[in-house]
Amino acid sequence: MISYTFDFSFLLTTWPAFMRGAWQTILLAGSSIAFGFVLALVCAIIRSGKSKLAAGLVGAYVEVIRNTPLLVQIFIVYFGLPSLGLRLSAETAAVIALVINTGAYGSEIIRAGIDSIAKGQIEAAECLGLNKLQIYWHIVLIPAVERVYPALSSQFVLLMLSSSITSQISAQELTAEANMIQSETFRSFEVYLIVAAVYLALSVLFRVVLWAIGEVAFVRRRKLRT
Amino acid sequence: MSVNEAAGTRPRNEAVPGAEPIIVVDNVSKSFGPLQVLHGVSLTIERGTMVAIVGRSGSGKSTLLRCMNALDETNGGTIKVCGNAVAMSDRASVKRLRTDVGMVFQSYNLFPHLTVLRNITLALTVVQKKARVEAEKIARDVLALVGLADKAESYPEQLSGGQAQRVAIARSLALSPKVLLFDEVTSALDPELTGEVLKVMEDLARQGMTMVLVTHEMAFARRLADIVVFMHQGKVWEAGPPAEIFADPKTPELRQFLSSGL
Numbered sequence A: 001m002i003s004y005t006f007d008f009s010f011l012l013t014t015w016p017a018f019m020r021g022a023w024q025t026i027l028l029a030g031s032s033i034a035f036g037f038v039l040a041l042v043c044a045i046i047r048s049g050k051s052k053l054a055a056g057l058v059g060a061y062v063e064v065i066r067n068t069p070l071l072v073q074i075f076i077v078y079f080g081l082p083s084l085g086l087r088l089s090a091e092t093a094a095v096i097a098l099v100i101n102t103g104a105y106g107s108e109i110i111r112a113g114i115d116s117i118a119k120g121q122i123e124a125a126e127c128l129g130l131n132k133l134q135i136y137w138h139i140v141l142i143p144a145v146e147r148v149y150p151a152l153s154s155q156f157v158l159l160m161l162s163s164s165i166t167s168q169i170s171a172q173e174l175t176a177e178a179n180m181i182q183s184e185t186f187r188s189f190e191v192y193l194i195v196a197a198v199y200l201a202l203s204v205l206f207r208v209v210l211w212a213i214g215e216v217a218f219v220r221r222r223k224l225r226t
Numbered sequence B: 001m002s003v004n005e006a007a008g009t010r011p012r013n014e015a016v017p018g019a020e021p022i023i024v025v026d027n028v029s030k031s032f033g034p035l036q037v038l039h040g041v042s043l044t045i046e047r048g049t050m051v052a053i054v055g056r057s058g059s060g061k062s063t064l065l066r067c068m069n070a071l072d073e074t075n076g077g078t079i080k081v082c083g084n085a086v087a088m089s090d091r092a093s094v095k096r097l098r099t100d101v102g103m104v105f106q107s108y109n110l111f112p113h114l115t116v117l118r119n120i121t122l123a124l125t126v127v128q129k130k131a132r133v134e135a136e137k138i139a140r141d142v143l144a145l146v147g148l149a150d151k152a153e154s155y156p157e158q159l160s161g162g163q164a165q166r167v168a169i170a171r172s173l174a175l176s177p178k179v180l181l182f183d184e185v186t187s188a189l190d191p192e193l194t195g196e197v198l199k200v201m202e203d204l205a206r207q208g209m210t211m212v213l214v215t216h217e218m219a220f221a222r223r224l225a226d227i228v229v230f231m232h233q234g235k236v237w238e239a240g241p242p243a244e245i246f247a248d249p250k251t252p253e254l255r256q257f258l259s260s261g262l
């Protein structure tokens, strides 16, 4: 009979470290999401654009990222770039790797949205006299992002959870803090249960914030909800 | 012609004497790859008239309309709209064309993410650079014209097909075009909804709007068109006033088309 006595008393002294970790994860994931979204948008635009060469290059980038492990991508940025003379802190390397990763996945999602815009929409806008740029912005990009926003949000929450892997290069974030606490208290089970609970709370937080952003950005979603 | 029919006929819009025609299509050809769709089509649309283009599916009606509005490039011949030659490659000419011509499609093509009001004000603010207040006033005016003043804040998906098509017409009207092109605008509608759209088009015709419509609504064309154009195999096969076209078809193809139950 296996018996295990839970002991959470270490929380009394370590909770500030958990909170600090949570905050660091918010910063890390938040900035990765913001830059990652911009990169995804740019990549999606290029990929559905006219230049075959540019679209091909972006396509190659997307496929490489989607078919290699995130951890390896992080290692390449963190250990690889310095040999090119670029010295990065662990946190900067983590953000760069996460941005590159999200840019690839996000661009696929946004591209699906762009592809879903019917040709008739564009022709109607042409007939109304909108120029190419105006059509692209008002008739293609905005409704495309609106359409895929739920999928994009899920991708961003996933990114936040994946950011725990950057503890492998000792970027300061929640999992790294937990590893530290664990090595001091030896209460692995309890520590990681707590970490799981904090991640769960962060997921809820990210979902709520992303939802709120969608409510503000896409009025139709708000108005048509039944 | 029976008395009843005469009562329903609108007074013919006399082409303004000496005025240039709104659209002159001269010997236009068009191919999609190896498939030649238009074979030397010539057609003149006078100011203030309604021209109905009829014909079998695949006879090139939509393509002709799309060429008139620079949505498809012609391979030969010329099209002049309000005196200006239409050329897809010439930006300035296309830009001018857009201010002269409005187009309504079978599938409405309303912008689903925008309210009815914003669908209409978009081009007014973005293209014509009108202030929001002014654009919204224009939008509400044209919405009232098509009987949908109460739908300004709705989204397209909340409209019936007939309402959506009337909004699409209003959206074109808001830009005060000199001519409106309609491509089978009632074909996607349930039969009980076509009436409300045709009514709007009839009102426009009576107000003297120049209109070119591709249609299967023979009764409507017969009653309101000034000229009916029968297209067959990419050519203008027969054209003339509805009384002639419907009562006295000259070609076996038109006779057959008319008797095929449309």
Ligand SMILES: Nc1ncnc2c1ncn2[C@@H]1O[C@H](COP(=O)(O)OP(=O)(O)O)[C@@H](O)[C@H]1O
Residues within 6 Å of the ligand: B032, B035, B037, B055, B056, B057, B058, B059, B060, B061, B062, B063, B064
């Ligand atoms: N974009 C296109 N590419 C290739 N073929 C086309 C295209 N548009 C129309 N066609 C062909 O041109 C012919 C005429 O089409 P259309 O003008 O749409 O006829 P209608 O409107 O009279 O039914 C048809 O055979 C159609 O298949």
Ligand SMILES: [Mg+2]
Residues within 6 Å of the ligand: B061, B062, B063, B184
């Ligand atoms: Mg057609």
